[in-house]
Amino acid sequence: MTFQFDPSFDAESLHMPGDSLIELDQIESSLRILLPSELRDLFIEFGSAIVFNKDVEFPAEKCADDSGRIGVSVIYGPVDGSLGIIRINEQLSMQIPKTSVVFAEIGLGNMLLIDRIDGKISVWLHDEALPSRAITPVYDSFHDLIDALVAFDPPPLPSLKELGLDLKAMGIEEE
Numbered sequence: 001m002t003f004q005f006d007p008s009f010d011a012e013s014l015h016m017p018g019d020s021l022i023e024l025d026q027i028e029s030s031l032r033i034l035l036p037s038e039l040r041d042l043f044i045e046f047g048s049a050i051v052f053n054k055d056v057e058f059p060a061e062k063c064a065d066d067s068g069r070i071g072v073s074v075i076y077g078p079v080d081g082s083l084g085i086i087r088i089n090e091q092l093s094m095q096i097p098k099t100s101v102v103f104a105e106i107g108l109g110n111m112l113l114i115d116r117i118d119g120k121i122s123v124w125l126h127d128e129a130l131p132s133r134a135i136t137p138v139y140d141s142f143h144d145l146i147d148a149l150v151a152f153d154p155p156p157l158p159s160l161k162e163l164g165l166d167l168k169a170m171g172i173e174e175e
Contacts (some may be wrong), residue, residue, distance in 0.1 A: 003041040010053035019081035037143035049083035
């Protein structure tokens with residue numbers, strides 16, 4: 001059975017002009033990794049980088065903000081352009097461990113890595129001064145990460161009145 005994202009994620013392909021599709025065998029050979037079956041399925045289905053029109057997050061208490069969750073910005077795709085999985089790994093090859101492959105961005109230049117040896121998923125913080133603290137394991141497998149993803153609907157923002165602000169003092173007329 002082919003893996004597919006939960007429809008609530010509202011995932012879509014992000015095709016960039018000039019991108020050409022790269023065969024999965026070529027990706028695996030270039031990156032020296034056997035891609036998880038779910039990631040292969042996503043590459044076949046989307047044929048490009050993947051973005052979400054909803055906030056898609058996963059729990060990661062060890063390395064997240066106060067919410068305990070981290071959002072996924074983009075899953076790099078099977079293409080030769082700037083959002084291709086091979087290209088991003090070439091660009092970051094001197095910064096990430098030799099045993100890791102970047103497959104997704106979680107924002108602000110931070111990435112999700114998959115270990116070539118055991119398949120574990122880690123968060124890599126690109127600006128962490130101490131290399132020993134730059135990588136935090138978060139899941140035992142790609143499958144576990146995918147199972148943990150949820151679409152997050154933030155609560156609506158309160159109105160100015162609900163915040164208890166003195167609108168007249170601010171020069172704002174109430175409607």
